[in-house]
Amino acid sequence: MTGEHEHEHEHEHEHDHDHDDDPRALRAEALEAMLIERGLVDPARIDRVLDYFEHQLGPQHGARLVARAWTDPEFRQTLLSDGTGAMKAMGLGGPEVDHLVVVENTDCTHNVVVCTLCSCYPWGLLGLPPAWYKSLAYRSRVVREPRVVLAELGCVVADDIDINVWDSSAEVRYLVLPQRPAGSEHLDVEALAQLVGRDHMIGVAR
Amino acid sequence: MSELQLDIDGPAAPPRANGEMVFEHPWQRRLFATTMALCESEAIQFQQFRDRLIAEISEHPDEYWSSWQDALEALLQQQQMCDLDQLGQRAQQFGQHVPRS
Numbered sequence: 001m002t003g004e005h006e007h008e009h010e011h012e013h014e015h016d017h018d019h020d021d022d023p024r025a026l027r028a029e030a031l032e033a034m035l036i037e038r039g040l041v042d043p044a045r046i047d048r049v050l051d052y053f054e055h056q057l058g059p060q061h062g063a064r065l066v067a068r069a070w071t072d073p074e075f076r077q078t079l080l081s082d083g084t085g086a087m088k089a090m091g092l093g094g095p096e097v098d099h100l101v102v103v104e105n106t107d108c109t110h111n112v113v114v115c116t117l118c119s120c121y122p123w124g125l126l127g128l129p130p131a132w133y134k135s136l137a138y139r140s141r142v143v144r145e146p147r148v149v150l151a152e153l154g155c156v157v158a159d160d161i162d163i164n165v166w167d168s169s170a171e172v173r174y175l176v177l178p179q180r181p182a183g184s185e186h187l188d189v190e191a192l193a194q195l196v197g198r199d200h201m202i203g204v205a206r
Numbered sequence: 207m208s209e210l211q212l213d214i215d216g217p218a219a220p221p222r223a224n225g226e227m228v229f230e231h232p233w234q235r236r237l238f239a240t241t242m243a244l245c246e247s248e249a250i251q252f253q254q255f256r257d258r259l260i261a262e263i264s265e266h267p268d269e270y271w272s273s274w275q276d277a278l279e280a281l282l283q284q285q286q287m288c289d290l291d292q293l294g295q296r297a298q299q300f301g302q303h304v305p306r307s
């Protein structure tokens with residue numbers, strides 16, 4: 001995540017200064033200006049949408065929950081016993097996360113989340129779902145042969161680790177609490193949150 | 207925003223990574239936000255935009271954001287919210303503008 005993100009920003013910076021030789025950039029800029037001038041779109045609304053997609057929607061909220069659970073044992077207990085309450089206590093929630101259940105990975109157990117019926121997903125905590133999450137192949141196979149599917153997604157779970165598959169529903173969204181990485185003892189909660197990606201919290205990374 | 211109107215799979219699904227949108231250039235980010243703002247205020251209907259987007263992508267499968275731009279312009283023209291000739295002139299004016307530094 002970090003690599004892509006940093007690259008993206010470098011790219012943006014570079015193009016902020018030479019956009020005028022890109023015909024599509026000029027057209028987009030002209031269209032926005034014309035729509036605003038004619039009162040067809042509110043610039044404040046555009047900024048709100050941008051803020052939402054860039055700062056609110058993404059895996060960072062879920063990652064904050066995980067990082068806090070790693071550093072605050074009392075919060076970890078609350079998160080595991082009452083995910084919804086813990087989430088709301090941190091001011092989190094948002095689209096598609098009314099009732100949250102958090103399941104914890106341990107040395108002996110790995111958890112993975114699926115929605116076998118459709119594509120229920122905690123957008124408000126994890127951001128936009130990956131395309132494969134909705135695929136019939138993932139939805140049907142991860143229940144039947146989770147170890148194989150996880151390995152195909154690059155997550156090899158040792159044979160002596162049990163795998164629990166959690167099926168989301170319209171009522172319940174699941175979030176995996178991954179294990180804190182070894183060697184991260186010196187990191188604070190913000191730095192720890194940076195280590196947590198969407199795939200960890202779906203359970204397709206360990 | 208309380209409701210998200212975005213495909214997560216199929217041809218109309220936007221590029222994304224780790225739960226976040228992926229843009230290659232700043233104009234794509236602005237255009238996306240402008241489109242979603244138009245949908246949110248119901249100036250345009252997302253479904254109509256989506257149909258056009260899918261049609262554009264079927265012709266240019268490797269150019270997601272350019273297809274997005276063409277779909278939006280076509281829809282706005284059809285709904286008489288934007289004159290494409292004027293848009294072209296305006297873009298040309300922007301191109302001739304030399305920023306003072």
